Amino acid sequence: MEKLKLAVLVSGRGSNLQALIDACSAPSFPAEIVLVISNKPDAHGLTRAEDAGIPTLCIDHKNYESRAEFDVQMTAAMTTFGTELVCLAGFMRLLSDEFCAHWHDRMINIHPSLLPSFKGLDVQQAALDAGVRFSGCTVHYVRPEMDSGPIIIQAAVPILADDTAASLAERILVEEHMIYPEAVRLIADGRVTVTGDCARILDHTAPTHSLVNPALKFGSITKF
Numbered sequence: 001m002e003k004l005k006l007a008v009l010v011s012g013r014g015s016n017l018q019a020l021i022d023a024c025s026a027p028s029f030p031a032e033i034v035l036v037i038s039n040k041p042d043a044h045g046l047t048r049a050e051d052a053g054i055p056t057l058c059i060d061h062k063n064y065e066s067r068a069e070f071d072v073q074m075t076a077a078m079t080t081f082g083t084e085l086v087c088l089a090g091f092m093r094l095l096s097d098e099f100c101a102h103w104h105d106r107m108i109n110i111h112p113s114l115l116p117s118f119k120g121l122d123v124q125q126a127a128l129d130a131g132v133r134f135s136g137c138t139v140h141y142v143r144p145e146m147d148s149g150p151i152i153i154q155a156a157v158p159i160l161a162d163d164t165a166a167s168l169a170e171r172i173l174v175e176e177h178m179i180y181p182e183a184v185r186l187i188a189d190g191r192v193t194v195t196g197d198c199a200r201i202l203d204h205t206a207p208t209h210s211l212v213n214p215a216l217k218f219g220s221i222t223k224f
């Protein structure tokens with residue numbers, strides 16, 4: 001089986017990278033990681049990749065005069081390794097328009113909110129402050145505007161009465177580790193088509209039940 005070649009870009013902990021490494025270790029998974037790049041020399045993600053025998057590169061943004069030069073270097077490295085899909089996994093650099101154009105519909109990101117709500121940083125606190133009843137995570141194709149682009153898959157996580165930003169982040173992260181490999185699988189299987197700002201999934205099976213938070217008490221509903 002010809003596998004989709006992934007490059008994963010990280011800046012830190014790399015738990016989503018680990019979820020992708022674990023998924024790719026299954027012989028039937030339709031993708032493989034050919035390269036991991038970090039812009040930070042001490043990113044734990046680099047160690048995870050080395051432990052898994054995956055080629056790594058540290059391209060330290062501090063060594064480049066401009067964002068454009070840094071991005072050109074990353075594209076050159078990924079191209080050398082035959083990258084077909086770029087997976088941003090906690091990569092904490094803004095990307096140039098040219099870089100986004102080069103990898104258009106060939107680059108995805110994971111974000112810990114239900115986009116388009118709560119873009120940027122500290123999104124769990126933002127969700128708590130807004131008083132929403134659900135947050136979650138999103139895997140989407142990357143466009144030049146931060147945290148935007150066609151949505152591939154989302155997981156909704158109910159917010160609990162005593163949640164803190166940390167407890168919510170922890171529950172969302174569990175879902176991230178499930179939906180990121182699933183998004184890669186959908187793409188590798190050729191089931192995702194992008195038209196403009198919208199991605200569609202071939203043979204899309206959606207859950208049939210709604211989630212309600214706070215939970216409905218049995219018998220509390222008046223039917224008209």
Ligand code: GRF
Nearest residue numbers: 013014015016090110111112
């Ligand atoms: C994740 O919460 C991801 O959604 C966001 O950055 C975090 C990276 O975590 N983009 P990790 O490095 O994958 O553990």
